[in-house]
Amino acid sequence: MKISATAEDTFLQQVFAKYNFSKEDGALLADTLVDADLRGISSHGIQRLAWYLNMIKEHIIEPTNKPIILKESATSLLIDANQNMGHIASALAMRKLIEKTKKSSVSIAVIRNSNHFGTAGYYSRMAAEAGLIGVSNTNTRPLVVPTNAKDAFLGSNAFAFTFPAEPHPFVFDGATSVVSGGKIQVLAKQGGKIPGEWAIDRDRNIVKDANAAEDILSKVALTEEQPGGGVLTLGGNEEENSNYKGFGNSLVVELLTGILAQGSISADTNTGKHDFSQFFLTIDPSFFGDIEVLKANVESMFERIRNLDKLPGTQIMIPGDREYKRYDENKAHGVSIDETTAGQLKDIATELNVTAPTAL
Template structure:
């Protein structure tokens, strides 16, 4: 692992996205989403995604010159067509519209169609938080996840993020509805680390701990119309006794609010013909229900009670968001971590595009 200054990473990414044909504003947004992920220690959705983005631009899956547009809207709802551009750009537009509506009528709902990968879901929920609102963001993905008792991937890893005002930082849950996001498998493969826990199974629904084998399984599930079998497990792991059907249910909810509601592809069908993800963003004004300062104080008190419960010696009770905000504070000072394989990738991209690579510190 190496560290680079976050401002150097940001400048590098802005330069790369400029070379790849994005507008200055869109390139800055894309860079911000990746740097934000790395600063928060969510490396699976940081700069290590750049090589994948570039490959999708090369094969026409992503078209940087097509601007997202609003298809229709009402006082509390909006539908955005990503127009085959990056999901970050369309989801950001949708959340801006949703925030505007929530400020006027108390609630806003936005759906994005014809989209692509949109980075970390929490990025958009935090945007609502900064506006004094409660925020939610969801996305479907390629088919990576096996429903309960299935041996064939069908559902997406389908991220869900929820943010609520609190101190010293907001409550911020941001995670996949599978045991892990596929990006963590990619990172483990790059680092040569064995997979812990119940993450991936093969066509016989047997656990796989070799990251390269797991990557091959996920690649076949995500990019092949002919299913061989295997994939990510839902929350709850391999067994019904551990309530893995609840993880499946969570993932289906996201499918309904994204691919189905957007009248786009469900995760299972993104491998056929047109590639399109869908997103769902939501925000509401908590002040309708009570004094916002009291709501924030009450949420803070509850979260602190959880943090201070009796616990296993040597362990810490982390409330969702605690690790990420701690990482943010540390990495802003120390620089962000980039694994060696990713650093090789961004060095090669920099060389090909004539962009200076961020120096190691």
């Protein structure tokens, strides 16, 4: 079904208020989920709500805790998310980095003791909207099987990069694995088949049934038991297709997040503290040249790429083009919610005595 973005935002803010998030934090959390749905990234939108609420009930997430700045310099930050939602500490980090980078040209933040933070691109776009380059990384629950291994060890370990441009900033936002776990979660809710080579079983056979793949990922994420199998690294199942490069990308993010934050590595986030870590970098491109000239050069390069000779019936799109197109369409016509998620929203509304969003 389709619901309006405004109705989704109102519902989410009501739900987060019931779980004792401050008005400011609840508004931020709602905005991140609505933003993901508007951009067609349903894997990180409202379909995550029931998962978040379960973690609150299990005290993995503590809504009244506030992030703590542990160390700060003119160009760096170390933040303890204090076991609250990763979105809250991440937005704080990016706001502080924007201030610092306007003065110093480059700044870095690391967050420890955090949780899932939604889409990495949300925070990098904050930097781009301030005229800065933004980089956002996070580790996650163990989902990804290294090259030639049988067991999941790494997270999907998102990487987002933004660069100021016109008519909108350049945004690359993606997992360092073939897909994020959330995409398999959405397909499982829809009862669909996996279209590509995304997941494997314990013998590295490709899994096409989304429910079977989600069952593998759930067992890895929620228990200490290692059932074998998981999501593939970029490059797919075979070493001949250079999947060790995707493995390497995931490791880089792991080093910048769990290791640098002195938190859990992805492999250990399903036990003990259940903590994630995040890394952010902002750069002021105007240090290197006139910002309007840089923007013009970026757009010129993108237009040359879009206009390259292409296969009949296809379109060449720059990363971010599709999401901005969906954003405008979904703002006007509503965001799509799968039936399973719609049912979960009704159950949440009944439990909390709030009104669930209705279909357009």
